[in-house]
Structure formats: structure tokens, C-alpha cells
Amino acid sequence: MNYKKWKIGFSVSIIFGLLTAGAGLAAGMTWQAFVAVLCTSLVTQLAAYLMKHPVEDISDDPPPFRPPLWIFAALVLPIALTACKTPRLEPGGAYAPTNSVGQVVYSDTGLMLSDASYKLAYETVGAVFKFERDNRIAIWKLSPVVKSELDNLRPQVVDIDRRWAMARKTYRSNPTPAGLTAVQSILSEIQRIIPVVQQQMNPIYSKLTTTQ
Amino acid sequence: MPPIILAIIPFIEAAIKFAPDATKIYEDARNLFAMWFHGGLITIEQQDRLRDWADNHETATLSGITPPEFTVEANPD
Numbered sequence: 001m002n003y004k005k006w007k008i009g010f011s012v013s014i015i016f017g018l019l020t021a022g023a024g025l026a027a028g029m030t031w032q033a034f035v036a037v038l039c040t041s042l043v044t045q046l047a048a049y050l051m052k053h054p055v056e057d058i059s060d061d062p063p064p065f066r067p068p069l070w071i072f073a074a075l076v077l078p079i080a081l082t083a084c085k086t087p088r089l090e091p092g093g094a095y096a097p098t099n100s101v102g103q104v105v106y107s108d109t110g111l112m113l114s115d116a117s118y119k120l121a122y123e124t125v126g127a128v129f130k131f132e133r134d135n136r137i138a139i140w141k142l143s144p145v146v147k148s149e150l151d152n153l154r155p156q157v158v159d160i161d162r163r164w165a166m167a168r169k170t171y172r173s174n175p176t177p178a179g180l181t182a183v184q185s186i187l188s189e190i191q192r193i194i195p196v197v198q199q200q201m202n203p204i205y206s207k208l209t210t211t212q
Numbered sequence: 213m214p215p216i217i218l219a220i221i222p223f224i225e226a227a228i229k230f231a232p233d234a235t236k237i238y239e240d241a242r243n244l245f246a247m248w249f250h251g252g253l254i255t256i257e258q259q260d261r262l263r264d265w266a267d268n269h270e271t272a273t274l275s276g277i278t279p280p281e282f283t284v285e286a287n288p289d
Contacts, residue, residue: 087252087253087254088252088253088254089253089254089259090253090254090255090256090259092256093254093255093256093257093258093259093260093263094256094259094260094262094263094264095254095259095262095263096259112254112259112262112263115262115263115265115266116240116262118266119240119262119265119266119269120237120240122269123233123236123237123240124237126233126279126281126282127233127236127237129281129282130233130279130281131233132281133280133281133285136288137288140287140288144287147287148287151284154282154283154284155284157282158278158282158283161273161282162273162274164270164273165269165270165273165274166274168266168270169270169274
């Protein structure tokens with residue numbers, strides 16, 4: 001069993017132990033009794049788990065790369081957003097301008113969502129590039145592959161960004177559904193780059209876990 | 213100092229340097245979630261701020277401005 005699976009099982013055992021004691025607390029147990037039940041249930045759960053999966057069974061394979069939370073958010077966000085209702089734009093904002101009598105001239109929720117998602121994706125990719133650049137010498141010593149792999153991706157992102165800017169400018173001058181689709185299509189390209197960029201940091205993570 | 217401490221010092225420094233970027237992304241993600249999950253109303257201020265970023269970024273990109281982290285640079289010696 002690898003470390004990650006073992007750790008998940010271990011955590012689940014602790015949760016079960018806490019739930020058992022928590023059930024007693026909810027039923028009106030005194031705090032002394034709660035501590036006693038908590039200790040007993042934790043010992044029981046953990047002992048049962050460790051007897052079945054002893055520490056010696058953990059393999060030495062490094063655990064898989066765990067992406068930071070912000071990358072996870074950037075990946076999950078587009079999926080989460082599609083499942084939610086369309087947001088409303090407050091009249092008078094840049095995406096819902098009003099005329100002199102306060103009537104909304106147009107409301108462009110599509111462009112607003114596209115811009116928000118693009119900003120997040122672009123800054124996420126840029127943060128990884130910047131991290132590598134700011135710490136280049138240290139990362140280079142650990143794994144020269146990281147820079148070369150990111151260097152392969154940098155021109156791709158610059159190209160995507162240039163096409164996004166052109167498509168967005170075209171759409172703003174002539175807002176049509178086809179124009180918005182073109183912007184969204186380019187947005188999906190940069191979103192696909194996010195996991196690829198993040199994957200290039202795997203050698204760093206592996207080296208760190210091996211040295212520790 | 214123990215070797216393990218010496219080994220992780222560069223990464224602590226890296227994490228400190230990275231903190232402002234991560235904070236910015238976290239703020240963006242949080243704002244996006246807030247837009248969708250807290251009544252779904254995008255305020256004028258949120259719209260204007262996002263539009264400013266998008267318009268400025270579009271203009272900069274079309275002018276050929278590329279941030280240094282997006283350019284391919286020489287390998288360290």
C-alpha cells in the first residue's frame with residue numbers, strides 16, 4: 001500500500017473515532033465520560049486499522065503530486081460555474097451600462113464570465129511561470145527539466161493570449177454569439193494548459209519528498 | 213544547522229516570494245465563487261474592476277507587451 005492510501009485510511013479511522021465519541025457527547029454525556037469514550041474509540045479504531053495495515057506495509061514510492069489549492073480551484077471553477085444559475089449584473093457597471101435616464105443599454109453576462117474565467121486561468125498559469133523564474137537557480141539545481149518543459153509552454157500561452165486579445169477586440173467591436181464563442185473557445189485552450197503547467201512541477205515535488 | 217533545514221530554506225524563501233501571487237489568485241477565485249453563490253449579483257465595482265483588467269490586458273497584449281515570466285530566457289550556468 002502506498003503512503004497516500006495508507007494516510008487516507010488512517011484519517012478515516014480517526015474520523016470514525018471522533019464520530020463515535022461525538023455521538024455520545026450529543027446524547028448528553030459529561031465531559032469526563034466524553035474524554036473516556038473518545039480515547040477508547042480512537043484506540044479501538046486506530047488499533048484495528050494498524051493491525052490490518054501496519055506501518056511496515058507502506059511502500060517507499062513517493063506519493064503522487066498534490067496540486068496546491070488554488071490550482072484545484074482554478075480547475076474546478078469552470079465545471080462548478082456551468083452548474084450554477086447565470087449571475088445578474090448590477091445596472092450601471094461596465095458590463096451593463098445605462099443611458100442618461102438609467103435604462104440598461106445592454107447586458108453582457110457572457111463577456112463578463114469569459115473575462116473572469118480568463119483572468120483566473122491566465123494568472124494561475126502566470127503564477128507558475130513566475131514561481132519558476134523567481135526561483136530558477138534553486139529549481140534548476142533540483143531538476144533542469146522543469147525550465148525546459150515550461151519553456152515549451154511559454155510560447156504557447158503567449159500565442160493563446162494574443163489570439164484571445166484579438167478575438168475579444170473583435171467581439172467588442174461587433175458583439176455576436178459567434179464572436180463570443182470564439183473568445184470562449186480560446187478561454188478553454190488556456191484552461192487546458194493549467195494542469196499541464198502544474199504537472200511540470202512534479203519533479204520538484206518528488207525531489208522534495210525523497211530528500212525528506 | 214541540520215542539513216534538512218539547509219535544504220528546505222530555499223523553498224521557504226520561494227514560498228514567501230510566491231505568497232502575493234497566490235493571494236491574488238485566491239482573491240480572484242473567491243470573488244468568482246462569491247459572484248455565483250451569494251445571490252449572483254455582480255456589483256458595479258466588481259464589473260468595473262474586472263473590465264479594467266480585461267481591457268488593459270487586451271491592450272497590452274495587442275501592443276506586444278509580454279510579462280518577463282512568459283518569455284523564454286537563457287538557462288542558468
